[in-house]
Amino acid sequence: MSQPTHTTAADTLQARFGLRVAARLSERAQEVGPDVSERLRFAREQALQRARTVRAAQVPVKVGVTRAGAAILGGHPRWWLTLGSLLPAVALVAGLVLIQRWQDNAQVSVAAEVDAALLSDDLPPQAYSDAGFAEFLKTPDE
């Protein structure tokens, strides 16, 4: 049972010593030369400038999302923005495919009507392959 107590006391002593050393180091750190201070100030300003640039670059993206319908699309701006821009293209392709199929169906039904008329006629279809009948058809009516 005495071991944890001993450990805690040692930890406390260690922390106290560490903090005292740290206090001396802080005191010493304040004594850096003017050139170092100036260089650190320049580094801070560079970093802040960079942060402002990054923030400014992020703002237009957010506005764009709002215009594209942020209220509907929710909290994933870039993903939804991409999807939103793809939707019209997808709709266009689907429309073209539907028009193509509709035209195919129309052609098939026209061909079926012609076939039905030929088959239901009194004249047999083989007659059209007969050379004499073809000649007869070309002959103008008298």
Added chain:
Amino acid sequence: MASDKELSDFLKSVDKRAFKRTLYAVRDEDAALDIVQDTMIRLAEKYADRPAAELPLLFQRIMSNATMDWFRRQKVRNAVVKNFSDFESPGSDGDFDILETLEALGGSLASESTADTASRAQILLAIEDEVARLPGRQREAFLLRYWEELDVAETAAAMGCSEGSVKTHCSRAVHALSTALKAKGISL
């Protein structure tokens, strides 16, 4: 999101400590300043949208990585220089080593003699010197825990090691420092 003022205040509060910590590690003032500047810019570029409370830990992690990168680059550069130096005459190498050794000896003797004097500035210098002499991981753990005042879990996250390792490094650093300072007649 941290505002401009919060980011500025944070950087101002941490810059000198960051510089000193990096200087202890790399022992080159210009390199230390470059690393600190690089760290600040990386933090501002990538994490400026994070809450201000997250900045200290992020800063420490970025700085650890930047320091590690510097050591890697130095290793590569030293390897290249070493390869080129193989073409030089052996005499010039010998002279260079002797000068370096003498300079290093002079430095340590001077710091030992200052430790025995009562001047406060000299005591601070001696403490800083002993901290700088600690092995890298021990020094990093010690400074993150007691100077940056991170807790054990945060220190472990910043150093990329377990909490147990942090405790061990800190304990060893404290023992090494207290022994070294006691030997110089410095009590805290």
